[in-house]
Amino acid sequence: MSITKTTNIRRLLSTMYWRRDCPQAFKYLEILRRAEFEDSRLIEMRQWESLQKILKHAGQNVPYYRDLFKNMGIRPEDIRTPGDLERIPLLTKDLLQQHTSQLLQTAGEEGNRLPNASGGSTGKPVRFYQDTFYWTFARASQWFAEGWWGIQPGDRIASIWGCDRDLPDMTWKERLRLKIEQTRLCNAFAMSEESMEKFAQMMVRWKPRYVTGYASALEVFANFLLSRPDLVVRPHAVKSTAEALFSAQRVAIEKAFEAPLYNFYGSREVNNLAAECQAHEGLHINSLGRYIEIVDELGKAQPPGKPGRIVVTDLTNFAMPFIRYAIEDVGSWRGKPCSCGRPFPLLERVWGRSSDFIVAPGGKLIHGEFFTHLFYNIPGIDQFRVVQRTKSEVRVDIVMQPGVSSVQTDLLRSRIADVMGPNVNCEIQVVTSIERPASGKHRFTISEVPVPWKETSLENLEEAGPIQI
DSSP states (O other): OOOOHHHHHHHHHHHHHHHHHHHHHHHHHHHHTTTSSOOHHHHHHHHHHHHHHHHHHHHHOHHHHHHHHHHOOGGGGOSSSSHHTTTTBBHHHHHHTTTGGGSSSSSSGGGGGGEOOOOOOTTTTOOOEEHHHHHHHHHHHHHHHHHHTTTTSSOEEEEEEEOSSOGGGGGGHHHHHHHHHTEOOOOOGGGGEEEHHHHHHHHHHOSEEEEEEEHHHHHHHHEEEEETTTSSSOOOOEESSSSSOOHHHHHHHHHTTOOOOOEEOSSSOOOOEEEEEEESSEEEEEEETTTEEEOOTSSSSOOOOOOOEEEESSOOOOSSSOSSSEEEEEEOOOSSOOOTTSSSOOEEEEEEEEGSSSSSSSSEEEEEEHHHHHHHHHEEEEEEEEEEEEEEEEEEEEOOOOOOOOOOHHHHHHHHHHHTTTOOOOEEOOOSOOOOOSOOOOSSSSEEEOTTTTTTTGGGGGGOOOOOO
């Protein structure tokens, strides 16, 4: 049987499965496709109608928002502009933890509440609920974005992802679902040279059309492939998600797979936020399902090009509305439309979690990519991690490459002092390995110092650039 015929059969079986399992997703997919090249003003109008609907629902059916709106004199019908929306205080992770039950809708079936939880990568694990409409629209949104990359339901997917259990430990139903979905997994929670070689050999035989995974896990796997030119894996597209993507990671991943890499942005609390298209000019907002703001420390809108806090309103989760949710990421608007012609606004970039920024004593925020540029240009370093406990104390963990006995520690201290200030105590220690956290994601920088939003403007954000050593 020809490859084309086999591919078409797989796609047909997958489509039949999804039409049975999630029939409404195809309805929403068609809605998204019809809107793909609509006038941007129509998209904004439809987005705002959905926003007003979720505000009205929250004010009537969600105790937390009913009390909040009453105490602040806010009527949902009076929220008619982005400036009006700023009257509503931000929903933070702390508030989400404290008021979980009050944030649930009182009307409706409890069976429509599907429990979920964040992985707690910022030290604040939270539990929450999402309804079936949220998950149905999310499925359609994912298919919609993947279609930009030439990917269709039923295409073979190799996923380098965190698995709570290895494949043999899954139920037969879970394994059958993966088989129907044409998905094979490499557990990012337990990556080793042996497991990567086994997975790579499978990919060589199976020829996945699509590879997806955490940015850091994809980078590790890409570097393994680059060290093994006998293992040739050539997918049509690669998707990086769940972490900030650094430029050096993109270069390594695209080189290893010889395929374009697409950045996809979302979170456990609100997924499918934005995605790159073929133009790679930024990340298109999922405007019909999400409303995104970039704000300063006071919750006011930031202009294009200026980094700020990413604030999300989910337009699809009525079981537990997230309204102006401070997702603890930092991003910036591009400010002009994409050359692809799609009407969805562009995030210029997502800088990463606010906890991944190092905070200098003077209040300057130093993005983690500064350190990736720094360390990638110093020979002999295999892995690194920067940990900040206080504004004046930084620890740098280094794993040296095999056969390397020393690194330029004085140079490292000097470069870090240049950007953080001379009074910072920088401890550098060589370790044999850097363990991944339970999330499976490698964090290059970890700061326990809260971002001083009220003290520091993000104008002081240290932009990563070429570092000459």
